[in-house]
Amino acid sequence: MIWQTIFLGLMLQLILVIGAKYPKNINIWPMPESVEYGNQTLTISKDFNLKVDGSKYKDKSSILKDSFTRLLDVVTSNNVIEYNFGKVDQSNLLQGIHVVILSEDDQLQYGVDESYKLNILSKGNPNYAYIEAATVYGTLHAMQTFSQLCHFNLHTRKLIVSQTPISITDRPRFSYRGLHIDTSRHYQPLPMIKKVIDSMAYAKLNVLHWHIVDEQSFPLEIPSFPKLWNGAYSRPERYTVAAAADIVSYAQRRGINVLAELDVPGHARSWGIGYPALWPSKTCREPLDVSNDFTFELINGVLSDFSKIFKFRFVHLGGDEVDTSCWKLTPRIQKWLKNKGLNESTAYEYFVLRAQKIALSHGYEVINWEETFNHFGSKLDRKTVVHNWLGGGVAEQVVKAGLRCIVSNQDKWYLDHLDNDWQQVYMNEPLTNITNPEQQKLVIGGEVCAWAETIDGSNIEQTIWPRAAAAAERLWTHPDKLAKDPNEVTSRIANFRCLLNQRGVAAAPLDVPGRAAPIGPGSCYVQ
């Protein structure tokens, strides 16, 4: 009996230590599913290297090797490190990382296994951190976690990993963790987009939703219809096919898919600069002319070109904010509607469904903004993913109807709403009021949106960060490890914000509205 009590007591203590909800001194963002740690310190050796013995993955395109190089870059970029190891005990050195990947495949498809294990023993000769993952993409996340465990020791001038032994098991809660950028309201130069992708990887976000085109400008080259990019703001404010492919590949090598969007028929005025026949008339330019077959030929051409660049399973066809008055006001279209027996509202449905069919014919599954569901949900292709934005409670309706959903309710997850503070972003729960496990599975994830009316190359990063990080933890971390009160994680997210700054990302202070300047002098860690 006494032994049992002692045993139970010990177990309880053990559970308290390992199972503590927010490991106090662990500053990993987003929080892994499980972390156990000790209090020994290891020093990173000069020839810190990557070992892959026993790994099935062949790394033909160097995704793993490059990620290791980037890891070294980010952990060493901020200080000059002393690599003279005169009197350091060899067994306290960390020689490198031993990576074992169980799958040969490096396809980055939707739902790819992103889980990983990371173990660091406090001694060994030689001592290697051990990462095990099903895919290379799980390994990339493990590298990110590892990078957050490395610190510069101001006294020894060496890089250290403290709190060893460390044992981490981790996997994402949702398979779709998105960030939306808009390159139509303002053009974003390539280095800006790449920096955004880099920083997404730090927060384990995995989908860049690229709202390429809208009514204001058409920056992307479309070889099938080359005059479309006449709709660019200017000659240099354009993306070639090669540049777009470069972005896709850059993202893929960081475990991030690019979701391309073509927002039809409502947000497409810029298309008509090159092809005025797409406008209902010269004076009434939106939505795209529903009565003209050329409109759909062109959509087909664009999606055909898309399919050569954007290999993600999904394409986004927009479908939001369609004001059909131009269809009513243009006599030619009015006549066509009558002949077809359509009214404005059914013509909108006709357009969206026809566009969906074209996308399906190119092998895509379709994502549409929620208005399409709200108006004619039952007509949508059954594989449609409905993208919520107008407000809360939509996901609930969508999954009840058996469709999949992405949550982006604007009152919490629109980053261009500068008054959405990080606490609100953090607390936005995609599964609110959805209890049925089958329905829960239909919520594939969520996305924060940075619409670019007032975002350009000068301020994109501080509009996104640190608030997107709050959503990233909501989407990544197991619900048991999520804070019920965001103030419990303030210091950890502040630490992540400062880490972004150290990595050259212009993440804004936490204690001011979105992207505002710091209110006065002070430490990064408290602002």
Next chain:
Amino acid sequence: MPTRFPTINPKSLHFFFTILTICLHLTPIINSRTIRRIGSPSYLSSDDSSVTYLWPLPSNFTSGNETLVVDPNLSISVSGNGGSSVIVREAIARYKTIIFKHVGSSKSRGTSNSDYDVNKVTVIVHSDDEELQLGVDESYTLLVAKNNGLSIIGEVTIEANTVYGALRGLETFSQLCSFDYGTKTVQLYNAPWFITDKPRFEFRGLLLDTSRHYYPIDIIKQIIESMSYAKLNVLHWHIIDEQSFPLEVPAYPKLWKGAYRKWERYTVEDASEIVNFAKMRGINVMAEIDVPGHAESWGTGYPDLWPSSTCREPLDVSKNFTFDVLSGILQDMRDIFPFELFHLGGDEVNTDCWNDTPHVKQWLQDMNMTAKDAYRYFVIKAQEIAISKNWTPVNWEETFNTFAEKLNPNTVVHNWLGPGVCPKAVAQGFKCIYSNQGVWYLDHLDVTWDGFYDAEPLEGITDSVEQKLVIGGEVCMWSETADPSNVQQTIWPRAAAAAERLWTSKEAAPTSNTSETALTRLHYFRCLLTRRGVQASPVTNLYARSPPIGPGSCYDQ
């Protein structure tokens, strides 16, 4: 001690111009001082646009009307005594990345050299002396001509006396190259080009304040990199102030206890790394310790430096320990900062604490000094320590305004309070740096680009000897409300406006009619910065670093 650099051998210069004259006869050149077709902001939307915009504008150039296509496998070679310079070699690698960033890696089109007009850049550096000091020769010539068998000089030649002149020439060359979205090649418009360029002022500075907010090394490097695009050449590093003491001082290791946090610190090695990174881009780092008025953070580690624990500023003038610490800091900094100028601050000294603290007051009485005398005593003593370590002191203008006659005659007076100070300083034989806060303080968010552009460092100085004493100017990025999240868009594009004022001759960059002569070019330069990854703000916003007012082209906002 200024270092002398060899001038171009007059013979080779003569030869160069002979060849140039021949070229001028062979190719039609439109001679222009200001670039043509300025004024239509949406010029780039039209398809026939092939215009080149340079910032800052070279003092002398001619251009033509040919378009040349640049070989993506462009070879850039370096010759002359400075031909083996690592500084130039690394710069070439950086600029190649910038120039060919948009060219896809796929080699689908012809790869034979003859498909391109420009295959080769020759950089000639006459001197192998890489010492970077005030007044180093930054001049260069840049010649771009098609190699068509007629020209004797083929293609692109950059010629400079020093590696730093070569860096400026490479920057200009990179701005001549644009990616053409039709042919997907890099093109060089308005060729042939002949540019002879040199800076108007030898000191073209940007102040960065790492005490009000800490900037990680990576961010400081981004800032230095962007300075090189605008040909600025001095980073005035206001390292320490009352709020925090981020720098390690081995002689007094407790000083950096005054850092905000453990991680908001620079080691000696980190600081050296910054100096070296800057030097590779032809930029000097002028360090500042602002004594005695802006030094409260020193006392976190050594409370004896405060007059008392409740009255903490200025530094305790009565203690020898204060000057021991000062001397220790300067000694340690001497190993980090090779630049000949060192900034000792001396501004905004409120001496109340000296009068209010009994032991300091007693000392003043014993020394028969007023608080104002003690301020002078402090500054002069700090100057003596700096001079003993082979530094030329720079001080904020209050020191000159209060006791000019006592300042070391080599002192460089740093203006900030308002206009009219440099004229007074140079009239008394002092050198001067212009930073009039009404026009060149970047934290004054209501000063627009043209306010920066129209400023004139030589305002009110007509005597040519006195004019030479104005070594240049500096824009100041005080960091009360700037941190890593917004520093770049507070600096840019306004710092660029000042950069042209400091680089380009007054004749080539007049202050009249600037919406015609400068605004479109500045729009272009701002977009160039964003394309190079620098978060430069819209140009024409009334309030600096505010977001764009609505959707639109970078070139219009």
